[in-house]
Structures are given as C-alpha cells and as structure tokens.
Amino acid sequence: MSGRRVVVFPSGAELGPALAQMVSSRAEKAIGAGRSFSLGLSGGSLVSMLSKELIALPSLDFSRWIVGFCDERLVPFDDPESTYGLYKNQFFSKVNIPEDRILAIDPSLSVQECADDYANKLKKAFDTDQTPVFDMLLLGMGPDGHTCSLFPGHPLLQENQRTVAPISDSPKPPPQRVTMTLPVVNAARCVVFVSTGGSKAPVLKQVLEDGEGVPLPAALVRPSQGELFWLVDEPAAASLTLQVERPGPGAKL
Numbered sequence: 001m002s003g004r005r006v007v008v009f010p011s012g013a014e015l016g017p018a019l020a021q022m023v024s025s026r027a028e029k030a031i032g033a034g035r036s037f038s039l040g041l042s043g044g045s046l047v048s049m050l051s052k053e054l055i056a057l058p059s060l061d062f063s064r065w066i067v068g069f070c071d072e073r074l075v076p077f078d079d080p081e082s083t084y085g086l087y088k089n090q091f092f093s094k095v096n097i098p099e100d101r102i103l104a105i106d107p108s109l110s111v112q113e114c115a116d117d118y119a120n121k122l123k124k125a126f127d128t129d130q131t132p133v134f135d136m137l138l139l140g141m142g143p144d145g146h147t148c149s150l151f152p153g154h155p156l157l158q159e160n161q162r163t164v165a166p167i168s169d170s171p172k173p174p175p176q177r178v179t180m181t182l183p184v185v186n187a188a189r190c191v192v193f194v195s196t197g198g199s200k201a202p203v204l205k206q207v208l209e210d211g212e213g214v215p216l217p218a219a220l221v222r223p224s225q226g227e228l229f230w231l232v233d234e235p236a237a238a239s240l241t242l243q244v245e246r247p248g249p250g251a252k253l
C-alpha cells in the first residue's frame, strides 16, 4: 500500500467535486496509458453525489469506461433498493458508457448463481482468471463498519478464493446480496472511501485510529499496491486525532 490519505472537506458540497476530479484524473491516466478505465461503484449516499458531480464535468469520454459494482442487492432493477437502478436513473441514462461495459448482476438468478454469473462477467471483462485489478473502487462504510456487503464478524471476511461471493444473511436488508471479496478490493489501483455526517464519527475513529481488537471490515481494506483515500467531511472527522489533509478549493488529489 502506498500510504493511506485521510482528506477532510468542510462538507459534502466541497467533497463531491474533489471526488469527481479524482475519478476523472484516474480515468485520464488509464485511458492515456492505452487501457480501459475500470471503476467499481457502491450504493448509499454515494450514488447521488457521484452522479451529480460526474455529469457536471465537461468533456469526459465514457466510451472506454468499464463500470462494475462493489456489491449489489439481489432485487429487481426497478426496485428502489437496487443500486444499479439508482445509477441507471441518475447516471448511466445521462452519459455514453456502452451498455455492454456496465457489469451488472442478473437479479433473476438465485443468489449463488448470481454471484457466479457476476464473477464470470468480471473474468470476461478483465480477460483474466486471476483477481481483476480495478483502476478505482469507490466505497461507503456503514455505521457498523461494513463496506461492500462485508459485515463485521461474517465468515466472508475470510474468503480468499472467490472474487465475488453471495450473502444471504446480510444484517442490513435486503438480506440477499452479492459482493466483491477483500482480495479484489485490495488488488485495486486506487480505493476511495467516502463517508460523511456526524453519525459516522465514532466508527470512523475506530476504523482509522483504533489498532486494538478485531478490525472492522472497512479497516481490512488495505490495497496491496494501490492508493487508499478516505474522503470525509468535518462532522465525520470530528473525533479524529490523526493527521489529516484539509485541501484548499480546486486542489488535486
């Protein structure tokens, strides 16, 4: 890991544009190197923040993007709980990412088949039997310290064979989901957590500063070669004592 950076913004209003700038710069780098740009998305408040800010950026070339999901809820796309459905309405319908480069789950399958099918989609898109290496993964963290659909104390935290796993006992509804596993998350070139709001302050402190006890899932995200960023707002950072960055407007990350 090339060092964790904790970056604090006054509020989501400043964080959002900085996140979009990060995505755009990593996309430019990948495409400039002659590759596609692979991006993994998460749900929660990230959906609207990211969609709004990316759409606002001028002249982004989405034709060489490959978009996957760090986790997804096993519900139909038109269910309000579907992360794909939310991105479709707020983002995919407004930009020109080729449809076959959006790697979504097949919600008509059983949870086990759905995980296998999604793992196959990754395998084909990345043309590898090995762990796929995403250029960038965007993650959220729940108040319990979960990320993707990797929950505290769950056996899936030990998964080291599969790239994608099913979960049918998610403590957060809906219970059936598919999730990338930690080896995929930790293989990415750049991982960015986005966490905002005062309700995240205690868990953020625990994940970033508490070296004792069993680490929470979000603390197990440590990309082996890649960058790790935590983009947070002042309320979420309120309890932190570690050294953080407070970038000025327009600073590039």
Ligand SMILES: O=C(O)[C@H](O)[C@@H](O)[C@H](O)[C@H](O)COP(=O)(O)O
Pocket (backbone or CB within 6 Å): 042, 043, 044, 045, 046, 071, 073, 139, 140, 141, 142, 143, 146, 147, 148, 172, 173, 194, 195, 196
């Ligand atoms: O699948 C889910 O249940 C959510 O997507 C969830 O994992 C979310 O990412 C975190 O709870 C952080 O969400 P917020 O950033 O909105 O707090």
